[in-house]
Amino acid sequence: MDRDKKRRAALAVISGTVLVSVLTGCANSGGTTSVNKGTIGFITLNQTQEIFISQTKAAQQWADKNSYKLLVGDPNNDPLTQANIIDGWIDSKQVDALLIGPVDEKALLPSLDKANTAKIPTIVSSGLDKPQNDHQGVLVVDWNLFGRNAGEALAGCINERFGGTAKIVILDGPELPGDIVTGRINGELQKIKELSPKSTVVAQQNGQGKRLPSLDIMAALLLANPDITAVTGTNDDSMIGVANAFKAAGKDPSKMCIVGLDATEEGLALVKSGEFYATVDLQPIQQILDGLKLLNDMKAGSVAADARRIVVDTKIVKATS
Amino acid sequence: MLEARELSKSYGAVKALDTVSFRAVGGEVIAIVGDNGAGKSTLLKVLSGAITHDTGQLRVGGELVDFRSPHDAEQVGIEAVYQDLALVNTLDVGSNIFLGREIPRKGMAGRIGLIDRRAMRREGREALRDLLGVEFPTMRRTVEMLSGGQRQAVAIVRSASRLEQRGRGVILLDEPTAALGVAQRQRVGMLIKRLASKGHLVVIVSHDLPTVFELASRIFVMRLGRLVTELHANDSDLSTLVGLITGAIEPTDITKVVADDDATASSDINRSSRGTK
Amino acid sequence: MATADTTKVVEADDAVSAPVRALQIGRDYGIGGFFFLLLLIFSLASPTFLSGPNLLGILTAASVVSLFALAEALVVIAGAIDLSVVPIAALVGVIVALSLNAGIPVWLAVLIGLGVGFLCGLLNASVIEFMNMSSLIATLATLTTLTGVVLLITNGKPIFGVTALAPLGQGRTLGVQNPILVMIATYALVGIVMSQTKFGNRLLAVGGNAEAARRAGVRRRFYVFAPFVACGVISAGAGIVVLGRLGSAQPTFANSILFDAITAVALAGVLLSGGRGSILKVLLGSLIVATIANGLVLLRVSSFWTYVTTGLLLAVAVWADGAVSRAIERTSLSTEHRKEAARA
Numbered sequence: 001m002d003r004d005k006k007r008r009a010a011l012a013v014i015s016g017t018v019l020v021s022v023l024t025g026c027a028n029s030g031g032t033t034s035v036n037k038g039t040i041g042f043i044t045l046n047q048t049q050e051i052f053i054s055q056t057k058a059a060q061q062w063a064d065k066n067s068y069k070l071l072v073g074d075p076n077n078d079p080l081t082q083a084n085i086i087d088g089w090i091d092s093k094q095v096d097a098l099l100i101g102p103v104d105e106k107a108l109l110p111s112l113d114k115a116n117t118a119k120i121p122t123i124v125s126s127g128l129d130k131p132q133n134d135h136q137g138v139l140v141v142d143w144n145l146f147g148r149n150a151g152e153a154l155a156g157c158i159n160e161r162f163g164g165t166a167k168i169v170i171l172d173g174p175e176l177p178g179d180i181v182t183g184r185i186n187g188e189l190q191k192i193k194e195l196s197p198k199s200t201v202v203a204q205q206n207g208q209g210k211r212l213p214s215l216d217i218m219a220a221l222l223l224a225n226p227d228i229t230a231v232t233g234t235n236d237d238s239m240i241g242v243a244n245a246f247k248a249a250g251k252d253p254s255k256m257c258i259v260g261l262d263a264t265e266e267g268l269a270l271v272k273s274g275e276f277y278a279t280v281d282l283q284p285i286q287q288i289l290d291g292l293k294l295l296n297d298m299k300a301g302s303v304a305a306d307a308r309r310i311v312v313d314t315k316i317v318k319a320t321s
Numbered sequence: 322m323l324e325a326r327e328l329s330k331s332y333g334a335v336k337a338l339d340t341v342s343f344r345a346v347g348g349e350v351i352a353i354v355g356d357n358g359a360g361k362s363t364l365l366k367v368l369s370g371a372i373t374h375d376t377g378q379l380r381v382g383g384e385l386v387d388f389r390s391p392h393d394a395e396q397v398g399i400e401a402v403y404q405d406l407a408l409v410n411t412l413d414v415g416s417n418i419f420l421g422r423e424i425p426r427k428g429m430a431g432r433i434g435l436i437d438r439r440a441m442r443r444e445g446r447e448a449l450r451d452l453l454g455v456e457f458p459t460m461r462r463t464v465e466m467l468s469g470g471q472r473q474a475v476a477i478v479r480s481a482s483r484l485e486q487r488g489r490g491v492i493l494l495d496e497p498t499a500a501l502g503v504a505q506r507q508r509v510g511m512l513i514k515r516l517a518s519k520g521h522l523v524v525i526v527s528h529d530l531p532t533v534f535e536l537a538s539r540i541f542v543m544r545l546g547r548l549v550t551e552l553h554a555n556d557s558d559l560s561t562l563v564g565l566i567t568g569a570i571e572p573t574d575i576t577k578v579v580a581d582d583d584a585t586a587s588s589d590i591n592r593s594s595r596g597t598k
Numbered sequence: 599m600a601t602a603d604t605t606k607v608v609e610a611d612d613a614v615s616a617p618v619r620a621l622q623i624g625r626d627y628g629i630g631g632f633f634f635l636l637l638l639i640f641s642l643a644s645p646t647f648l649s650g651p652n653l654l655g656i657l658t659a660a661s662v663v664s665l666f667a668l669a670e671a672l673v674v675i676a677g678a679i680d681l682s683v684v685p686i687a688a689l690v691g692v693i694v695a696l697s698l699n700a701g702i703p704v705w706l707a708v709l710i711g712l713g714v715g716f717l718c719g720l721l722n723a724s725v726i727e728f729m730n731m732s733s734l735i736a737t738l739a740t741l742t743t744l745t746g747v748v749l750l751i752t753n754g755k756p757i758f759g760v761t762a763l764a765p766l767g768q769g770r771t772l773g774v775q776n777p778i779l780v781m782i783a784t785y786a787l788v789g790i791v792m793s794q795t796k797f798g799n800r801l802l803a804v805g806g807n808a809e810a811a812r813r814a815g816v817r818r819r820f821y822v823f824a825p826f827v828a829c830g831v832i833s834a835g836a837g838i839v840v841l842g843r844l845g846s847a848q849p850t851f852a853n854s855i856l857f858d859a860i861t862a863v864a865l866a867g868v869l870l871s872g873g874r875g876s877i878l879k880v881l882l883g884s885l886i887v888a889t890i891a892n893g894l895v896l897l898r899v900s901s902f903w904t905y906v907t908t909g910l911l912l913a914v915a916v917w918a919d920g921a922v923s924r925a926i927e928r929t930s931l932s933t934e935h936r937k938e939a940a941r942a
Contacts, residue, residue, distance in 0.1 A: 048745070048850055053754035173901070174853075206901030210852040211756075211844050216659035216888075220895040223655055224646040237756070237848075244844055248658075248768060248775075266758045266846065391813065407810035409803045411874045420803050421814030423796045434795040465926060466618065 035067045038096030040295065041089045043073035043082060044125075045103050045176070050264055051284050052101070058285045059099070062292050071095060077176060079107035086111040090118050097295050098122040099288070103176065112136065121298040123291040127179065130309050137294045137308035139287050143179045146280060146314050147187020150259050153278040153316045154188070154232045155195035157257035162229055165198040166257065169221055171207035171214050171233030171242065181209075181234055184261060188232055202228060207238035214241030215248075222249045229256050236260035236267030236279055243275045263317055271319050278318045287312045322346045322522050323368070323399075323491050328377035330363055337363040338374065339546040345539075347489050350513060350523045352533040355543035356566055361526045362495070364543070368524065369401035369493050370394030381491070398490030400480035404499060406472055410465040414457060415442040417464055418479045448482040449474065452519065453512040470505030473497060477512055481521070489520045498529045510536050530562055542566055618926050625922045629865055629882050636886060640893035647896055654775060656885070656892045661777035662843070664884035665836035666859035667866075668788060668877070669829040674868050675792075675875040676825040677805040678726070678733035684856050685744035686718045686830055687837030688849060692748055694838055695757040695847035704762050708838055715834025716827055718744070723826035727819065748849045758846035767842020777839050781881075784835065788828075789877035801825060802875065854905075858887045861912040867919050886911075 042059050044052040056072055063070040071094060075082035082103050089095045090111070098115055102108045105127030115122045116133040126141035158166040172185050185204075192199060202225050207214035214233075222228060222245055231242045239260040243253040254274035260267045263281035270276040290310050297303050323345050330338040338360050345351050353361045366372045367379070370388030379386050381397045388394050391401065408417050415438065416423075424440045425431030442460040449455045455474050464472060477494070484490035497513065498506045506529070513536050517523050527533050533540060533554075540552045542565045550565060550572035564570030641648040666683050673680040690711040697707040718740070725736040769776045792798035803811040804821040812818050841847050865883035868875040887908060894904050 048749055048754060050754040050756070053749070057753075203895070203898050204900075205895055206904070208852040208854060210850075211846070211848060212662065212840060213852045213854065215843065216891065217895050217901075219655050219659065220652070220892045223649065223652045224644065224896045240756075240758075240844070240846065244768075264755075266756055269758065392815070405809075407807070407813045409806040409810050411806035412799070412803055416799055416803070420799070420811065421816055423799055425796070434797055436794065436796050436799060438794075465923075466622065 036069060037067045037296075038299065039069040039071055039094060040292070041071045041073065041086065041095035041098045041100075043075065043085060043099075044101035045180075046076050047072065047074040048076070051262055055101075055284050055288045059288055059292060062289055066292075066296065068097075068296075075103055077103055077174075079104035083108055083111045087114060090114050090120060095120065097299055099125065099291055099295060101125040102127045121295055123295050125287065125291055126312075131305055134302070134305075135298070137291070137298060137303070138310070139291050140309060140311045141282065141287070142311075142314075143181075143183025144187040144190075146261065146282060147184035147189075148191045149187075149280045149314050149316050150184065150232050150261050150278075151188040151191025152195060153280065153318070154230055154257055154259045155192055155199075157259065157277040158196045158199055158230050161255070161257060164196055166196070166230040167202045167225055167228045168192060168199050168230045168232075169218065169228055169242075170201055170204040171217065171231065171238045172204060173206035173234060173238075174209045175206075184234055199230065207233055207241065209234045209238055211237050211241035211244070214238035215244050216241075218242045218245035219248055222246070222251075231257070232259040232261070235262045236264045236270075236276075237262075239276060239279075240266065240270065243270065268317065271317055274319060278316050281315045281317050283313060283315065322382055322489075323524075324378075324380040324383075325368075326378040326380075328364070328367060328374045328379065330367060330372065330374045336546045338367065340377065341543075341546075341548045342377075343541060343548060343551070345522055345524070347520045347522045348517055349539070350517045350525065350537045352525045352527060352537035352540045353543060354527065354530065354533060354540055354562065354566060358545075359543040359566075360546040361543050363546075365401065365493055365495055365524070365526050368394070368491075369399060371401070395483070398484055398487050399493065400484055400490065401493040402476045402480050402495065402497070404496045406476040408464045408472060408476055411463055413442075413463050414460045414467075414475055415445040417475055418445040418448065418482060420479075422483070444482075445478070448478050448485070452481045452485065452516065453478055454515050455508075455512065468505060469501045470508045473501070473505075473509050474512055477509075477516070481516055481519075484521060489522075491522045491524065492516060493524045493526070495526050496528065497525060498527065498532050506532060530559055534559060534562070542572075544568060621922045621925050625867060625919065628918075629867065629879050629886070632865075633882055633886055633889070636889055636893070640889065640896070644893065644896040647893060652892070652896075654778065656888050657778045657781070658775045658843075659892060660884050660888035661775075661781040662836055662840055663855060663858045663862065663887060664781050664881055665784060665832055665839065666855060667862035667880050667884045667887075668785060669832035669836070670859050671863045671866065671868050671875055671877070671880045672788070672801075672825040672832070673733070673829045674863055675805045676801055676821060677808065678822075678825070679737065680722060680733065680826065680829050681737040681856065682718065682722060682740035682744060683829065683833040683836075683859065684851050685741055685748060686715055686833040687840065688748050688847075688851055689718070689744050689751075690714050690834040690837035691841045691847035692752055692757060692849060694763075694841055695760045696751075698760050698762045699757065707762075711838050712831050712834045715830040715832070715837070717830070718833075719827035719830025720823065722830070723823040726826070727822050745850065752847075752849040754849055756846045756848050760841060760845050760847065763838065763842035764845060765842075767839060767844070777843060780835070780839055784832065785877060785881050788832075792875070792877050797824070806874070857912075858908065859884075861908055861915070862887050864912050864915040864919070867915075 040063060042056065044055060046052055047056065060070050071089065073085040075085060086098065086100065098120055100108065100122065102124060112122065112124065112132065116135050119135055121135050123137045123139060125139040128138045129140060131138050158164060170185060170188060172181060174181065189201065192201065203221050205217045207217055218241060231239065233239060239258050242258055246253045246256055257277050258275065260276050260279035263279045267276060267279040271279050294308065294310060326342050327340040328338050329336065329340055341364060353364060355361045367374045370391045370393050373388060381399065386397055409420065419441045423436040424444065426435045426437045446457060446460050449457055453474055464475060467475065480492055484492060497509055501509060510532060513523055525533065525537060537554055540554060540562065541548050542550050542552065552562060561570060565572065646652050669683050670680060693714050694707045694711040697710055698704065722737055722740055725731055726733050766776055771779055800811065800816045801821050801824065803816060804818060808818060862883035863880060865886055866876065866879035868880065890907055891904050
């Protein structure tokens with residue numbers, strides 16, 4: 001009896017949670033203007049990381065201004081959930097257009113075919129090199145290039161501050177499918193090898209893309225190898241942990257070489273203060289706005305294939321630049 | 322010391338207790354026996370305050386009592402030890418004996434909630450020795466490491482030491498020898514006799530008839546909620562008792578009138594038991 | 599037997615046999631032995647490992663996870679579980695950071711933070727007690743809700759440039775990092791409360807056998823609320839230490855932290871069924887988790903092995919604990935029966 005009661009309570013909570021997430025996640029519609037040009041399904045990796053939240057915000061503002069409704073999905077970094085949300089939108093005819101930042105583009109191919117069959121204009125942000133069909137546009141984000149930029153900045157710093165030789169640490173993770181993390185890391189390693197051949201990567205560890213684990217790992221590494229001077233990895237957040245570890249070890253981060261990625265608000269502030277040598281900007285807001293504009297054009301009429309391929313610019317941000 | 326007059330308790334149409342009356346005094350061991358559903362557990366729960374009777378009177382030490390909770394019963398010196406013993410397996414013997422009335426440290430430390438574990442172990446050991454005549458090798462051992470007999474001893478001494486604080490009282494034991502081996506059963510039997518010799522009234526509810534014969538001076542037989550008869554252990558035998566429990570023998574079949582010769586016991590059984598066939 | 603001398607003092611059976619005792623010793627001291635084995639292996643494998651600065655580094659890294667583990671342990675001892683410790687810390691970190699940035703004095707901001715932790719614990723316990731919900735489900739709901747609340751407050755952005763707590767998080771006293779001192783002080787306090795006070799004794803009793811505790815006159819409801827409230831406050835403390843260490847408040851923490859904390863609690867032999875718990879062992883469990891992470895970094899083993907090791911450790915710890923308890927139960931009963939048989 002009691003157990004049954006508990007089970008029922010559990011069900012109630014779970015269904016309540018689902019309901020709430022449906023309400024907040026999917027029915028996040030904006031645009032109260034009288035003319036409605038349709039609904040855009042907007043889905044990125046998650047709605048918990050700063051970069052995606054700011055993208056969503058920008059997309060919402062754009063939609064409001066341009067008389068679109070925006071449906072926001074949150075797959076919480078799960079490729080299957082993402083595919084399910086998109087399939088659901090298409091099947092229930094809830095969306096007239098899609099802007100997708102794939103968790104794993106390969107897992108998404110059936111859903112993209114489905115969108116094509118339904119003739120729904122779709123923008124795929126990162127992962128695809130060129131449009132696969134007439135209803136698709138792509139934002140080409142080259143994660144490897146992103147990483148190469150970071151590697152280039154790091155090598156530049158090593159040349160500038162340490163005469164071209166340094167012991168380097170790479171903090172990778174979190175474990176995302178697809179190319180998002182591995183692309184960055186591979187690009188970094190490639191450029192380091194190319195531009196700073198005398199340097200060595202002494203450790204590659206999982207900072208989980210977060211500052212606290214990165215801090216603890218870096219603190220341990222600095223004890224074993226006190227002569228580590230250069231660090232990069234997945235993002236600004238983990239490099240913030242690194243900067244703290246240098247400080248805890250009594251070293252001035254601004255005399256080291258720390259290169260972040262993503263150009264978050266905090267990352268940019270640290271570049272300005274000198275603790276980061278550089279961060280790499282993927283211009284996340286601009287790429288989303290470009291994508292939405294293309295989507296708007298595609299809805300209005302057919303757009304030539306090469307105009308449906310936008311290459312996202314990456315940019316190294318240094319204190320001096 | 323403990324007197325019940327026409328206690329009744331019904332659950333809907335079922336009379337779990339039907340005008341049960343008896344009297345017992347300190348120093349006695351009495352047993353309540355009966356088949357499943359005869360009402361012995363209900364009687365035990367009424368006596369311990371776990372449930373409240375519908376009609377009838379209950380007197381403890383001559384005072385009319387009205388229990389609303391086990392706490393009320395404990396207030397007048399009635400302690401119950403149920404079959405599950407209600408011990409915390411993961412705590413040591415001392416902590417179990419003094420759970421709920423931990424001994425505070427002296428002075429300021431005690432006032433901020435610090436407890437004196439050493440005193441709890443020492444006093445627990447003394448209680449086991451004085452009240453039950455049991456010596457434990459160590460009081461630090463957790464209850465899960467104890468044998469069945471030792472656990473029973475801990476549960477009994479916890480109740481007994483509570484009674485001890487207020488002089489004499491009543492201790493109700495629910496199936497004290499269930500799930501015990503022969504040697505353990507004998508040991509628990511000795512504990513029970515010793516408790517009675519300290520002047521407490523011990524009430525046993527049990528299926529274990531040989532042990533009941535061995536321990537109790539008087540045996541109350543219940544059937545269908547009624548207390549049908551009382552036997553003096555010295556003057557009766559096992560087959561008569563079994564017959565009375567099952568209904569094969571009626572109380573009226575017993576020709577020999579029980580002599581009130583036990584110096585410590587006096588009884589007033591409602592032997593007429595209205596409606597007995 | 600009917601004429602037994604009822605005044606004779608009898609020696610109670612010493613029912614504990616050698617195998618049971620061995621199992622008990624294994625359960626009681628196994629974790630300490632394992633910790634020293636770990637120290638031995640790593641110090642042989644890495645010259646840096648046993649250096650003073652690295653040991654202090656392990657303790658500093660352990661300070662946060664050990665506070666989470668301690669918070670979790672109190673709830674687990676009481677027979678429940680709390681999945682919301684990490685978002686409570688995140689919420690507290692954010693609120694304290696915002697308070698400090700708004701110019702509120704440090705002591706008040708810390709007090710506000712601990713108060714928020716207190717309220718979160720109160721919320722968890724209330725949901726469990728008054729809505730008759732299992733702690734797993736109730737705190738899972740809190741976990742999700744609080745994560746959302748923190749993201750709403752911060753918009754997903756960390757709050758940075760919080761320097762007021764740097765002395766707490768980054769400073770040293772007599773050469774020892776302050777987070778380590780916070781950890782030691784908290785463990786000492788909770789350790790004394792659990793082992794030396796009426797409260798600790800009764801909390802263990804409620805966790806071990808709630809019905810027995812109730813019959814002994816223990817107010818059950820108080821001991822449902824108290825561990826969750828204490829858990830909330832200690833989690834809040836962890837959040838404040840993190841804020842001090844990083845100088846910024848993150849809206850979300852790394853996923854591994856809750857897992858590490860629960861592993862530490864399991865290593866301590868605080869059974870998920872409650873009632874058992876040595877605070878010192880919880881500290882040892884946390885140190886083991888932090889030591890493995892540190893040692894594998896020093897040995898430059900791929901960090902994926904940290905996951906594998908910690909995961910296996912959790913499984914083995916829980917399995918061993920359960921197996922030993924069952925074996926003790928079984929063996930002590932069978933010993934009893936063997937003795938019976940020998941007498942017969």
